[in-house]
Amino acid sequence: MRTRLRDHxxxxxxxxxxxxxxxDAPRLVLWHGAGMDRTVWVLLARYFARHGVDVIxxxxxxxGGSRGEPLGSIEAMAQWGAELIDSLAREPGAGDGxxxxxxxxxxSLLALELSARLSERGTPPAALWLLGSAYxxxxxxxxxxxxxxxxxxxxxxxxxxxxxxxSRLGHNDVAGISVHNLARALxxxxxxxxxxxxxxxxxxxxxxxxxxxxxxxxxVHLLVGDEDRMTPARGSAALATLLxxxxxxxxxxxxxxxxxxxERVLATLRGLLAEVRQDVSAGAPTASSSAAKIAxxxxxxxxxxxxxx
Numbered sequence: 007m008r009t010r011l012r013d014h015x016x017x018x019x020x021x022x023x024x025x026x027x028x029x030d031a032p033r034l035v036l037w038h039g040a041g042m043d044r045t046v047w048v049l050l051a052r053y054f055a056r057h058g059v060d061v062i063x064x065x066x067x068x069x070g071g072s073r074g075e076p077l078g079s080i081e082a083m084a085q086w087g088a089e090l091i092d093s094l095a096r097e098p099g100a101g102d103g104x105x106x107x108x109x110x111x112x113x114s115l116l117a118l119e120l121s122a123r124l125s126e127r128g129t130p131p132a133a134l135w136l137l138g139s140a141y142x143x144x145x146x147x148x149x150x151x152x153x154x155x156x157x158x159x160x161x162x163x164x165x166x167x168x169x170x171x172x173s174r175l176g177h178n179d180v181a182g183i184s185v186h187n188l189a190r191a192l193x194x195x196x197x198x199x200x201x202x203x204x205x206x207x208x209x210x211x212x213x214x215x216x217x218x219x220x221x222x223x224x225x226v227h228l229l230v231g232d233e234d235r236m237t238p239a240r241g242s243a244a245l246a247t248l249l250x251x252x253x254x255x256x257x258x259x260x261x262x263x264x265x266x267x268x269e270r271v272l273a274t275l276r277g278l279l280a281e282v283r284q285d286v287s288a289g290a291p292t293a294s295s296s297a298a299k300i301a302x303x304x305x306x307x308x309x310x311x312x313x314x315x
Contacts, residue, residue, distance in 0.1 A: 017071030021055025037113030043070030140241025
């Protein structure tokens, strides 16, 4: 579906259904990663849209089917995201069910920052699902340099380090596709300068501690590929500690888990959605930790994670 925001066209994937379920149906917002677009969520979006969920999978400005200039920081993306959610909430048929924010890689930082902003204004999400995430999310200098030159080497680095060993050998549960080629085609579709702006935004983001202090009544979950070399386990562990989050390991997956292990990711998120529905039905908070308890878990210094290569 198409909408308008800040005088630009915005494409929002909704899982291929017509209209909103509305009412108290859960609202699942899916944020894509650097240089990518909504199509990374195609399996999850189509499944949840057919199982009682209003799916919102936007293309960020200058990505996919959305126009405008790329946003230069995670904070700017989160502000744009808040405006988009508010705009869609005013559409005919839109509901007010529990809001779930999910993001992959760069999109996970966006979702974290956006969750904090929504919490600060008194409308926290019911849950926050972070896939392939770490904080800080440092980006290695060779990758930043290649992206700045708009060199195909940048895509090659991401593809090489972004997939598990079996994926690099061609293994995939979906017959007839190459996850390498899918990622390469998607990254090469990005307009010049977009990948670099996105990666730089990840590298520069320093708002994780402030975001953690603002989160309350929000269940936080991390999905971590057990062979992820772009946001490796030590970086994810630092983020989990910061947020008091539960970690779910996706076996046989690297960073591109939605393509590498789609069924395992789907099964994990189905379980998390069931928890949200159960909490809402029971009228209980979706997370037991108060803002003060979360703040108490924030270490004075975070361990240095591995870099986003």
